[in-house]
Amino acid sequence: MLDTFDDRVDGPFGQVGTALLRRTLEPLLPPGGLVTSIEGMTPYETDGLAAYRSLPGAVALPETVPQVQAVLRACSALGVPVVARGAGTGLSGGALPFPGCVLLSLSRFNRILEIDAQARTARVQPGVRNLAISEAVADLGLFYAPDPSSQLACSIGGNVAENAGGVHCLKYGLTVHNILSLEVITVDGERLRLGSEGLDAPGYDLMALMTGSEGLLGVVTEVLVKLTPLPEVARVILASFDDVEVAAGAVAQIMAAGVVPAGLEMMDGPALRAAEDFAQAGYPKSAAAILLCELDGEEADVTEEIARVSDLLKRAGASEVRVARDEAERKRFWAGRKGAFPAMGRLAPDYYCIDGTIPRRALPRVLTEIGRLADAHGLGVANVFHAGDGNLHPLILYNSELEGDSERAEALGGAILELCVEVGGTITGEHGVGREKINQMCVQFTRAENDAFHALKAAFDPGGLLNPGKTIPTLARCAEYGAMHVHKGALPHPQLERF
Amino acid sequence: MDQTPALTEAVQAAAATHRPLRLVGGGTHEFYGRPVEGKTLSIAGHKGIIDYDPSELVITARAGTRLSEIEAVLMENQQMLAFEPPKFGPAATLGGAVATGLSGPRRPFAGALRDFVLGARILDGRGQALHFGGTVFKNVAGFDAFRLMAGAQGGLGLILDISLRVTPRPRLELALAFDLDSETARLKVIDLMRRPLPVSGAFHDGAQLHLRLSGGDAAVSSTARELGGEPEHLDVWGNLGNLTHPALSEGDCLWRISMAQTRTAPEDWGPVWDWAGGVRWVRQAADAPDLWDAAADLGGHATLFRGSRDKVFQPLAPAVLDLHKRLKAAMDPHGILNPGRLYEGL
Structure with missing residues (x-):
């Protein structure tokens, strides 16, 4: 498992001991703002990737920007690594601490500082929950568009770190498309303003670079987000298919027809049956796959598009096409999709959610290959996709209490990600690399590309203190991993287990 | 090749x-x-x-x-x-x-x-x-x-x-012109943008507000009916983007100030804006004072689009330049x- 920091392949890691951390940091923080007891730190030992656990050296809970600056300056002086954490819902171990590091929690930065209805913006602290922004501006007829499935709990700072997407990003964009400016504290405590109140900024686009940088370049302390007018109506179509590949073909036809759905989701047989048992969404349990296609906008246009897409789906081979009759049925159709992950509990004691993106045209081939890889590893897989943007979430079913099952799940996950790279896709669409996919980075990027990532990081963080061991692998790690793997898709027998 | x-x-x-x-x-x-x-x-x-x-x-x-x-x-x-x-x-x-x-x-x-x-x-x-x-x-x-x-x-x-x-491409696209002064037009556009309307362009050439609507037939048609205005040729939008529009093509120096559309620009910047008020185009004589500080004071930044060649982009904060x-x-x-x-x- 990757929750052990390995000095040999992750690089050197400064450790100064709890006593010195306490002596240095406690005076910089409010009362109770530094936690070093095991009981106090246990809630911070893992994030949304709960299989990985590790305790930090200390947990810092600053309340003001000067306190964040002071903690970063002190850690720089001590040479101690810092792992920033929002709500801890990330799925790739990006907020996983390592022994000796300082876990910097931004949870107390939980205020919406300003809502400007005229400018359609909100200035928020990083610990504000994603959904709380939309709730706060709903009565103005506005919303914050990115809607990761964890939006009830995840924080906007974490969304910036991961460049979070969501079901509706096909039409409304990712986090990077919905923010205007960031306040960032560098590792040496400098306060920077990136982006602007306007729609661009002079110089290099550092706001865009910061977005999705997973806590490796700086600590975000304020975000100016863009708000979007709520659409007049939203309606959803449920289409059933007897064949997964036919469903995949229908997705391509919708996209080629010039329709931009607000969401276009696909579930295969095992996933839709588990979701139906869990949420009673009204899915046809005998189907091999279903598509959910949501269209929103002006009422008459949505009515016209619903008719056009329904017709297109029938011609593309759907066995049944149903339009949600009312808002209650629309919510029910989505409840099944949103409950797909917890529904996996009915199929197996544990599931491991994978997150790759592929060009849509590769979908039939990748589905077939995933089935073959799953058989070779002796594990089941249920597939949930953000089909409109080619983002796959195969859910690997396993039982962590069975000897070797966890390792098999991890190996199967890695093989699926490498398959995504092989067909021209990527190892992560929205969950981030974090700790989880650090090895697969060696497959997606060449040594020179990976060196460039390290050089970019060093421009912000020369001592390598911000979230080390995550996101960009060291040369030593790739050399070790590469000894087992051939680079860039030239895997001779991808169906064989390699551990 | x-x-x-x-x-x-x-x-x-x-x-x-x-x-x-x-x-x-x-x-x-x-x-x-x-x-x-x-x-x-x-x-x-x-x-x-x-x-x-x-x-x-x-x-x-x-x-x-x-x-x-x-x-x-x-x-x-x-x-x-x-x-x-x-x-x-x-x-x-x-x-x-x-x-x-x-x-x-x-x-x-x-x-x-x-x-x-x-x-x-x-x-x-x-x-x-x-x-x-x-x-x-x-x-x-x-x-x-x-x-x-x-x-x-x-x-x-x-x-x-x-x-x-x-x-x-949008299924329907059309252009409209309105006889509104620059400030009234800017405030009108800000109001329109709070609604989910199919607006895809909003600029003021000093004399008129120009709007472009793009989207589904029903949304574009009903919005055009609501807004009124004079239909015009879509070419005006190409000329604007390529800076060949007369409102942009004259003057020794041409400054582009990017800032929040809700900020009020000083009167001596003139009435011309694009990006729904988020970009002001300011024409000046060669010997007029520069606009770096004025732009920064409004939370924006300036670019000298036409004029001197020595300094073109807004100076960066020292830490950001480093x-x-x-x-x-x-x-x-x-x-x-x-x-x-x-x-x-x-």
Whole structure:
């Protein structure tokens, strides 16, 4: 498992001991703002990737920007690594601490500082929950568009770190498309303003670079987000298919027809049956796959598009096409999709959610290959996709209490990600690399590309203190991993287990 | 035609001798930046569309490919570049568009060029070919170095190939003109933007407000009925984006001030704006005082679009400029790629 920091392949890691951390940091923080007891730190030992656990050296809970600056300056002086954490819902171990590091929690930065209805913006602290922004501006007829499935709990700072997407990003964009400016504290405590109140900024686009940088370049302390007018109506179509590949073909036809759905989701047989048992969404349990296609906008246009897409789906081979009759049925159709992950509990004691993106045209081939890889590893897989943007979430079913099952799940996950790279896709669409996919980075990027990532990081963080061991692998790690793997898709027998 | 080997050789030779290169595509955006002293390296011959599958909504092409060629191919498939890159001449290239990072009138409604870049293959300052991003919309592996190429003017890497997300053309598009003064028009547009209306352009030429509507038939028709105004030809929008509109083509100096659309500009900046009020275009005589501080006071930034060549872009905060220099050194350690194009010493 990757929750052990390995000095040999992750690089050197400064450790100064709890006593010195306490002596240095406690005076910089409010009362109770530094936690070093095991009981106090246990809630911070893992994030949304709960299989990985590790305790930090200390947990810092600053309340003001000067306190964040002071903690970063002190850690720089001590040479101690810092792992920033929002709500801890990330799925790739990006907020996983390592022994000796300082876990910097931004949870107390939980205020919406300003809502400007005229400018359609909100200035928020990083610990504000994603959904709380939309709730706060709903009565103005506005919303914050990115809607990761964890939006009830995840924080906007974490969304910036991961460049979070969501079901509706096909039409409304990712986090990077919905923010205007960031306040960032560098590792040496400098306060920077990136982006602007306007729609661009002079110089290099550092706001865009910061977005999705997973806590490796700086600590975000304020975000100016863009708000979007709520659409007049939203309606959803449920289409059933007897064949997964036919469903995949229908997705391509919708996209080629010039329709931009607000969401276009696909579930295969095992996933839709588990979701139906869990949420009673009204899915046809005998189907091999279903598509959910949501269209929103002006009422008459949505009515016209619903008719056009329904017709297109029938011609593309759907066995049944149903339009949600009312808002209650629309919510029910989505409840099944949103409950797909917890529904996996009915199929197996544990599931491991994978997150790759592929060009849509590769979908039939990748589905077939995933089935073959799953058989070779002796594990089941249920597939949930953000089909409109080619983002796959195969859910690997396993039982962590069975000897070797966890390792098999991890190996199967890695093989699926490498398959995504092989067909021209990527190892992560929205969950981030974090700790989880650090090895697969060696497959997606060449040594020179990976060196460039390290050089970019060093421009912000020369001592390598911000979230080390995550996101960009060291040369030593790739050399070790590469000894087992051939680079860039030239895997001779991808169906064989390699551990 | 793929000229990667020749371009690689040229960059490696320059790196070996520490001799700066002046990177040129179609040469149409030359005014947009400080002059570069160096050996001219033309990228215009490295051209051609590499991959385009309309159902993937992605086009990948070499940097020297002309924008007009890309837009024609997209048009055949009822698709477009939603950020409307300005073309300051027929020779404008894809690489030049990405390097300058400029977006047209649709920017406030559809997003910036940077938002549509999915991947880039570049040569860094050592002459190494690096590929960042890819051809898929959702991709968070590694830093988004491909987005960093947008607007970096080649200073962080010579752009070889670019993958862009493309957008279906709207089913209906029309243009309207209104006899409203600049301030009344700006406030009206701000009000309109609080509603989910199919607006895709809003600019004031000093005399009239011009609106463009794009989207489904019903939404565009009903909005046009509600707003009234005089129908006009859509050409006005092309002229605006390419700066050939009369409101922009006169005067010794042309300043572009980018700021929040809700900020009130000083009266002496004149009445002309685009981007729904988020960009003010200010024409001045050559000897008029500069606008750097005035722009910054309003939370915005200025660009000297036409006029002096020494200082073109808003000065950066010292800490931010230092960071720029470190990033430049990371990607181009010998400082050979378009040095000084954005700022002196960068």
